[in-house]
Every structure is written in structure tokens, then in C-alpha cells.
Amino acid sequence: MARMPLPPRDAAETLLRALYSAVLYVLTPFTVYHLIWRGFRQAAYFERWSERYANYGVPRSGRVLWLHAVSVGEVNAAIPLVEALLLDRPDLRLLVTTITPTGSARVRALWGARVEHVYLPYDLPGAVDRFLVHFQPHAALIMETELWPNLLFGCRDRGVPLYVLNARLSARSSRGYRLLAPLVRRAVATIARVGAQSTADARRFVSLGVPAARVVETGNLKFDMALPEAMDASARECWRRRGERAAWIAASTHADEEGAVLAIHAHLRQRWPELLLFWAPRHPERFRAAVEQAGAAGFTVSRRSVDDWPGPADDVFVIDTLGDLPGFYACADVAFVGGSLQPIGGHNLLEPAAARTAIVTGPHLHNFADISHRLLAAKALLIGANAQAVGAAIEQLLDDDVRRHAMTEAAFDLVASGRGALERTLALVAGDLPPGATMPSR
DSSP states (O other), X not given: OOOOOOOOOOHHHHHHHHHHHHHHHHHHHHHHXXXXXXXXXXXXXXXXXXXXXXXXOSOOOSOEEEEEOOSHHHHHHHHHXXXXXXXXXXXXXXXXXXXXXXXXXXXXXXXXXXXXXXXXXXXXHHHHHHHHHHHOEEEEEXXXXXXXXXXXXXXXXXXXXXXXXXXXXXXXXXXXXXXXXXXXXXXXXXXXXXXXXXXXXXXXXHHHTOOGGGEXXXXXXXXXXXXXXXXXXXXXXXXXHHTTSOEEEEEEEOGGGHHHHHHHHHHHHHHOTTOEEEEEESSGGGHHXXXXXXXXXXXXXXXXXXXXXXXXXXXXXXXXXXXXHHHHHTTOSEEEESSTTTTTOOOOSHHHHHTTOEEEEOSOOGGGXXXXXXXXXXXXXXXXXXXXXXXXXXXXXXXOHHHHHHHHHHHHHHHHHTOOHHHHHHHHHGXXXXXXXOOOOO
């Protein structure tokens, strides 16, 4: 399908962009303070500052296809797409940008030198222009929701078709964009296509200002994510190490959930004294805090980066490495997925589903509304209204092998039936890829 012509720049856009950019330039010193503040919590924020302002050294030659994924979650969602592009289009230089150091580390761990990687600069007009001039991307593939006005306008002005893929937009985020509605409506009107995760996401993008003819429901790429090849071997070794005792996992937890995790574990161990907790905090800066808090609570603690595997006397095993979570999901009887006991919006529910692990969350799931509704309808998810209810749900599942097995099979079947987003996404962008290898049907 031919792309619709994009709206030209007008006087109102010029004024709105000027006001928006002026505010950003005034706030630029605070970006330095932010990097310093984050650096004291995660040292990697002290590195590669030049990239934050679009200074990248000497340009390379070759046709560039650019994919942007903010952080670890978006990078993981992009895995099927990146692997397909690396396989099918070796003639292209694939540039993958992130914003966070954890996203950067994940890109390098997954693909190493197979892709180029830099940080995406701040949305300053000069920085955006330097980025686009330096890399001269043939097309831009933005994962999920990253709607920076100067970036969108800059791509249009330089003739770079921009796609928002695996696109999601919660009702909460949609309301947030209303603060800049006149500017945002003009910015999103420059998007070539949106491949939305669900019907609700598609409607919200249209409501935001993307022409309906450019919005397609492609489904969620996370359904197409293949489990790591080493996961089965890792899970088998983990099961051997944990032995006969029960185990649960608290994954992608945030700071305000850490106390609840330890309280739940202490309560559960009153009934199962040998119960093992696998604990994977969401952010690397919380790894040490998790170890220290668990030790202060009286638990014997070990950690992935030092001990490899839990020992027979360990009560808590902290997963303080990136990329190992799927194997530990598969080693647990029940998974609590964090970011859901506080209004963060939840994290990826499909990873434990694919690993055949029963899933429990808190009530805040607006970032995964469609997936959580589908899991609930399949009776493959339990939601607790608060930490106490989450603990009770975990206890119920540890005590009921039949129900737990039924939930895991229902969740696994849901993942299998949801595949197909990758093929639809590749078809959506095929028209704007430069001539070269033919994208195969999948």
C-alpha cells in the first residue's frame, strides 16, 4: 500500500516547535544534573555523554536501517524483528539506539557487533539534526511508544519514513500527551505507519492525531519471541540445584515493592520453611540493595553474578545479571511480575507464560492491559489488589498443583495462539526498505 503524503510544515507548527525547543534548551543544564544523579546510582550514566548530544565521531558508509528501543523491555520486544532483519537483510547496516545503559547492555549482549549501537540524543532540534545527518537512516522503526516531537518532525523534514511498531499507548499515557496536544497532533501526523498491539492501542493513536488510514493492528511482537536456546539447559541445572523444595520468583520488582517481596517470602516460609525465592530487581542499581535487604531480614542470600546457582542452604537468590530471567522463570513454581503493586503499569507477562510458570501480579497493569485481559479470560493469571492479596495468591498456587498446572498450560497455549505479529510487522515496513533481498513470508 502506498504511503499517504505527510502534512507540510505550516506557521502554527513553526511557532509550536520554536516554543517547545526553547523550553528544552532552557532545561538542557538539568539533563547534565540528571546524568550525574543517575550516575551515582548506576555508574554507566557517567559514560558516553557525547552521544546524548549527538556527537558520534566519523560517519561510516552504507545504507542504514534504524531501530529505536528505549530500554530493556523494548529491546526484548524487538528481538524477533531484529533477528529477522539480520537474517533477511544482511545488505543493510542495522542501527539500534536506546536511552538507558541497561538497554545498551542488553543490545550488546544480544547482538554484539552484528548491529551498530549508540544512545539516541535528547530531543533538541540541533541534536536530532546531527543524529539524522550522521547516520542518514533509510527508515526509522520506533518500538512501542517514543513520540518525541522534534524527532518526528526531523524525520519528516529529511524524508525518513518513521514507523511506530509494536505500538502501545495506555489511557494514562494518552491523557499525558494532552498537555501538548496542539504540538503532539501535528507531530504524530508525520508518522508513516503505526503497527498497534491491540484494537484499543490503535484507537488511542488515532485519537492522538495519527490518521486512521495509517494505523494497522499487527499484534504484539512479544508473542513471537523465541525462548533462548540455552534456557532449557539453564532451567534443568537450576532445578537440579534447587532440589525438591518449592520456589517462587519475584521478577522486575521496583524499590517500593521490595519490602512487600520480603514480607511475602517470610510469611510463605512459615508454611514451607525451605521455600526458595528467586529475586530479579528491575534495575541494576537495586541489585545490591536487594542482597542487603534480604540479609538484613535474616535470610541466607546468594547472587547470580558471584555464586552462579543457589546453594542448598540459601533462602534468597538474587538474579543480578541481565538476560538470565527466562531460565529462572522456568525454574520457579510461581512468578510474581513486578511494577504492578505500584502505579508503574506492570511488566512483560508473556515471558513467564512462555516458560510455563503460573503468574501473579498486583493491580496496576495499564502498560499490559490487553495481555492481562487475555490471560485473565484464559484463567491463566491471578491479580492481587495489594501485597497481602498477592501473597495469598502465591500461597494458593504453591498449595494446588492441579490449578497451577492448568494455569501454566492455558498461558502457554495463549502465547502459541498469539503468534503472527512478526510477519504482519515485516509486511507493514517492507515498502519502505531499500531495494535488496526480498523479505520472505514467515
